[in-house]
Amino acid sequence: MGCSIVTQGTGINLRRFFHMPHIAVMMYPGRDDEKKMALAKKLQDALEEALGVDRKVISVSVEDVAKEDWDENFKKKIDKKTIFIEAEV
Secondary structure: OOOOOOOOOOOOOHHHOOOOOEEEEEEOOOOOHHHHHHHHHHHHHHHHHHHOOOHHHOEEEEEEOOHHHHHHHHHHHOOHHHOOOOOOO
């Protein structure tokens, strides 16, 4: 398939799935795996088109992050120089 969703608590060996380029998505919980897979496939399509790479080398991870964890932990760790589009809210 060329697309792998890696979620917390799955027990999946992550090394088997990560290739380059890799897209990591962090979002609030509430979406099922079907929605996450649909998102991952669209991101894979977009990356394949934008970079001209074979989809077989593209991996996508989707991680649910609780709002309180995002605000207290993750948000502070992201280097502002790596954010190309910032949320407007």
